[in-house]
Amino acid sequence: MLLEVRQLSKSFGALRATDRVDLDVEDGETLAIIGPNGAGKTTLIGQLAGNLRPDAGAIRFAGENITRLPAPRRARKGFARSFQITSVFPEFTALENVALAIQAHQGSSFRFWRPAMRDPALMDPARDFLRQVGLESRAHAFAANLSHGEHRQLEVAMALAGRPRLLLLDEPMAGMGIDESLRMIELLRTLKRRQAMILVEHDMDAVFRLADRIAVLVYGRVIATGSPEEIRTNAEVKKAYLGEDA
Amino acid sequence: MRNAVFWAIAIAALAALPPVAQALGQGFYIDLVRRIMIFAIAAVSLNLILGYGGMVSFGHAAYLGVGGYAVAIFAFYGVNSGPLQWAVAIGASALVALAIGAVSIRTSGLYFIMITLAFTQMLYYLGISIEEYGGDDGIRLKSRSQFPLLDLNDGVQFYYVILVLLLGCVYLVHRIVNSRFGMALRAAKSNEARALAIGFSPYRYRLTAFVIAGAMGGLSGALLVNHTNFLTPDYMHWTRSGEIMFMVILGGMGTSVGPVLGSFALLLLEDILANWRDPRWIGEHWQVILGPLLVLAVIFFRRGLAGLFQKNDAS
Amino acid sequence: MTLALVFEQLLNGVQLGVMLFLLAAGLTLVLGIMNMVNLAHGALYMVGAYFAITVSQWSGSYLLGAAAALVGTLVVGMLVEVIALRTLYQRDHLDQVLATFGLILFFNELMAILFGRFALFASLPSYLQGHIELFAGIRYPLYRAVVIIVGLLTAIILWYVVTRTRLGMLIRAGASNRTMVAALGINIRLLYTVVFGFGAALAGLAGLMAGQIYTVQPGMGELILIQVFVVIVIGGIGSIRGALVGALIVGVVDTLGRAFLKPMLGAILPPIAADTAAPALASMLIYLLMALVLALKPAGLFPARG
Numbered sequence: 070m071l072l073e074v075r076q077l078s079k080s081f082g083a084l085r086a087t088d089r090v091d092l093d094v095e096d097g098e099t100l101a102i103i104g105p106n107g108a109g110k111t112t113l114i115g116q117l118a119g120n121l122r123p124d125a126g127a128i129r130f131a132g133e134n135i136t137r138l139p140a141p142r143r144a145r146k147g148f149a150r151s152f153q154i155t156s157v158f159p160e161f162t163a164l165e166n167v168a169l170a171i172q173a174h175q176g177s178s179f180r181f182w183r184p185a186m187r188d189p190a191l192m193d194p195a196r197d198f199l200r201q202v203g204l205e206s207r208a209h210a211f212a213a214n215l216s217h218g219e220h221r222q223l224e225v226a227m228a229l230a231g232r233p234r235l236l237l238l239d240e241p242m243a244g245m246g247i248d249e250s251l252r253m254i255e256l257l258r259t260l261k262r263r264q265a266m267i268l269v270e271h272d273m274d275a276v277f278r279l280a281d282r283i284a285v286l287v288y289g290r291v292i293a294t295g296s297p298e299e300i301r302t303n304a305e306v307k308k309a310y311l312g313e314d315a
Numbered sequence: 316m317r318n319a320v321f322w323a324i325a326i327a328a329l330a331a332l333p334p335v336a337q338a339l340g341q342g343f344y345i346d347l348v349r350r351i352m353i354f355a356i357a358a359v360s361l362n363l364i365l366g367y368g369g370m371v372s373f374g375h376a377a378y379l380g381v382g383g384y385a386v387a388i389f390a391f392y393g394v395n396s397g398p399l400q401w402a403v404a405i406g407a408s409a410l411v412a413l414a415i416g417a418v419s420i421r422t423s424g425l426y427f428i429m430i431t432l433a434f435t436q437m438l439y440y441l442g443i444s445i446e447e448y449g450g451d452d453g454i455r456l457k458s459r460s461q462f463p464l465l466d467l468n469d470g471v472q473f474y475y476v477i478l479v480l481l482l483g484c485v486y487l488v489h490r491i492v493n494s495r496f497g498m499a500l501r502a503a504k505s506n507e508a509r510a511l512a513i514g515f516s517p518y519r520y521r522l523t524a525f526v527i528a529g530a531m532g533g534l535s536g537a538l539l540v541n542h543t544n545f546l547t548p549d550y551m552h553w554t555r556s557g558e559i560m561f562m563v564i565l566g567g568m569g570t571s572v573g574p575v576l577g578s579f580a581l582l583l584l585e586d587i588l589a590n591w592r593d594p595r596w597i598g599e600h601w602q603v604i605l606g607p608l609l610v611l612a613v614i615f616f617r618r619g620l621a622g623l624f625q626k627n628d629a630s
Numbered sequence: 631m632t633l634a635l636v637f638e639q640l641l642n643g644v645q646l647g648v649m650l651f652l653l654a655a656g657l658t659l660v661l662g663i664m665n666m667v668n669l670a671h672g673a674l675y676m677v678g679a680y681f682a683i684t685v686s687q688w689s690g691s692y693l694l695g696a697a698a699a700l701v702g703t704l705v706v707g708m709l710v711e712v713i714a715l716r717t718l719y720q721r722d723h724l725d726q727v728l729a730t731f732g733l734i735l736f737f738n739e740l741m742a743i744l745f746g747r748f749a750l751f752a753s754l755p756s757y758l759q760g761h762i763e764l765f766a767g768i769r770y771p772l773y774r775a776v777v778i779i780v781g782l783l784t785a786i787i788l789w790y791v792v793t794r795t796r797l798g799m800l801i802r803a804g805a806s807n808r809t810m811v812a813a814l815g816i817n818i819r820l821l822y823t824v825v826f827g828f829g830a831a832l833a834g835l836a837g838l839m840a841g842q843i844y845t846v847q848p849g850m851g852e853l854i855l856i857q858v859f860v861v862i863v864i865g866g867i868g869s870i871r872g873a874l875v876g877a878l879i880v881g882v883v884d885t886l887g888r889a890f891l892k893p894m895l896g897a898i899l900p901p902i903a904a905d906t907a908a909p910a911l912a913s914m915l916i917y918l919l920m921a922l923v924l925a926l927k928p929a930g931l932f933p934a935r936g
Contacts, residue, residue, distance in 0.1 A: 182490050428727060
């Protein structure tokens with residue numbers, strides 16, 4: 070079991086944002102987390118990624134307790150994430166963005182003399198990752214000048230650059246048109262085999278095409294977990310999404 | 316390529332200045348440019364942490380003070396060996412930067428600005444209260460630092476020493492900001508959340524940069540006290556930090572030419588204003604003009620002079 | 631080190647604390663609500679002192695001078711806000727720091743042009759001179775006692791306004807979530823100008839009272855400004871309660887330190903060492919205190935923002 074989340078809880082005052090959540094993700098598995106707005110997905114991601122401290126519960130990654138580990142340490146242990154609102158390094162080119170992710174993963178950043186962006190140990194893999202996500206033609210464009218869809222592709226490239234064992238994708242489809250969505254789904258499908266993924270998404274098309282298992286989050290609680298078929302036919306889930314008379 | 320042209324012209328002009336000035340009988344320009352270059356070194360060091368690192372440190376003048384006092388105190392006790400004095404100046408500034416940075420860099424934003432301000436002021440008060448070394452009257456440099464083969468008492472030789480050191484510092488910072496270390500530092504400035512997410516821990520890079528900048532500031536201080544032959548705690552006052560910051564901003568943050576351009580621009584402007592004859596009050600109260608000019612510069616001229624040359628922040 | 635001496639210094643510490651509070655309150659509000667670092671706050675304090683001295687000397691009335699200082703700084707403050715500072719709210723702290731630094735240069739030099747660089751000395755009206763008798767035969771300068779009382783009264787009024795009035799509610803809301811307040815349709819611009827003017831008047835009050843105790847000269851604002859920053863860092867940005875607590879702590883620690891550190895060190899160290907170490911240590915005391923507070927509570931004692 071790659072990731073084990075047990076009884077994770079977090080409250081903001083009287084609001085139970087995360088309520089005794091249990092999750093499991095196996096190596097190579099894609100788990101999708103879905104739920105109506107306000108379900109607490111952002112808070113859950115924050116705790117998984119290391120930006121928020123849970124009030125209670127535990128997170129184990131590859132057998133190690135990472136509950137209190139800060140975000141950069143989790144990243145270095147093989148836990149990569151992309152952001153819901155695009156977050157890249159705008160003043161750097163796409164190639165440099167990926168190179169930075171590779172550099173962070175390689176860990177040897179206390180080098181003061183040789184120019185980093187001419188180092189083949191960074192540049193070659195960076196080009197490779199850009200090629201994998203389909204951005205090689207935009208390698209030298211500044212990240213600030215990329216289109217929205219290209220930003221998302223860049224984020225995936227940066228996440229992959231860390232050679233993660235687990236990829237946490239926060240609404241990768243957000244803001245994408247139909248063509249871009251299809252391309253992203255294709256990209257994610259090719260990535261599925263290589264590492265485990267947690268996909269937090271609203272786009273049901275993507276979810277049902279990519280997920281091996283789905284967990285449904287409502288008001289901070291996981292009300293159902295199962296295969297896509299099981300979730301599709303689950304009465305509780307229908308009620309949560311569509312109201313009482315579904 | 317524009318950068319290369321700029322540097323070629325700058326180096327040529329600065330190297331040619333002393334003989335030209337002497338030929339024209341305008342020797343004081345050598346003094347003036349010497350002083351400007353010393354502050355340019357301070358600006359280059361601040362640019363590392365401010366322009367590239369995004370750390371608004373209002374306490375940078377403190378390191379000039381530490382470096383200057385190190386040299387002056389050694390001279391006070393009759394130890395005039397330049398290599399020893401300057402090594403201690405640089406080392407002491409680095410240590411002070413390490414101490415202040417270790418505490419301050421854990422904070423950010425408003426707190427960081429105010430804390431660096433406060434710690435600088437603390438050093439200023441320390442300087443004032445030590446009567447032994449002049450207190451707030453300051454300390455005279457008994458003799459300039461002595462180096463084998465060089466005579467710093469020769470104004471022109473000293474000028475070239477400073478020029479070489481300035482170019483060396485510029486080049487050093489250039490290599491640093493393009494190295495892996497520099498990229499990590501710049502990434503943390505560009506988007507801290509992203510940097511954390513890919514696995515960078517900004518604190519270590521920022522602290523290291525802070526120490527390097529402090530050390531270079533100490534070198535600038537050692538040069539300054541040799542230039543003026545005199546040092547007061549005033550040199551550590553936070554308003555001096557503000558001036559250095561202005562040089563960095565005016566010139567263009569996060570560029571290699573910026574700090575040099577900015578220090579020349581600001582100090583030449585100050586010099587022109589201070590010597591204004593007609594009307595006389597401008598010469599005596601030039602800060603009343605400089606103040607609003609600076610405000611306007613911040614409001615309208617954000618990218619700095621280097622922004623006139625370049626469209627992006629590529630170093 | 632008699633009890634009388636300690637008590638007197640304690641009161642002096644409270645008096646300094648009260649002055650720091652007046653300055654800190656205005657500054658912390660501007661920091662908390664408008665998210666703006668205003669280095670020129672000390673300049674407003676200076677303007678207040680100058681208004682007070684010149685008007686009272688010209689008119690012969692201390693009270694007229696005081697009134698002029700309050701009104702004068704309020705007006706100057708609001709003018710500065712409207713002319714120079716409005717554009718800075720959107721900018722980052724670095725820009726604000728630099729622009730307000732430029733304002734400091736301007737104001738200091740303006741005072742030098744108008745009044746010269748040398749210190750001005752104010753005289754007290756007869757009804758404020760002399761000492762009052764406290765308990766056990768301890769006497770304390772009347773003026774300083776008045777300063778303490780005025781300061782504490784202001785603190786109470788401020789507390790009332792902030793916790794019991796609608797304006798105060800807006801201020802507190804703005805300090806903890808600025809965007810929300812704007813989104814609720816409150817005229818943010820007016821609120822900002824009012825808050826800024828308020829803070830300026832408080833600085834003017836501190837300035838007019840300061841003239842009798844500290845010297846009035848260009849640059850006087852910056853001397854006290856750093857201490858005000860220390861107060862705010864210790865107390866927590868945006869919090870008036872923090873400003874009061876922080877100011878009293880800083881005022882008392884600084885005053886007692888300067889008064890008693892030398893004799894205290896003299897008891898355990900050889901005299902020469904005590905003589906050199908004491909003044910240095912005394913002036914560093916509040917900064918060490920700040921570092922200590924930050925190590926334990928990085929957002930200050932009473933941070934306004936959650």
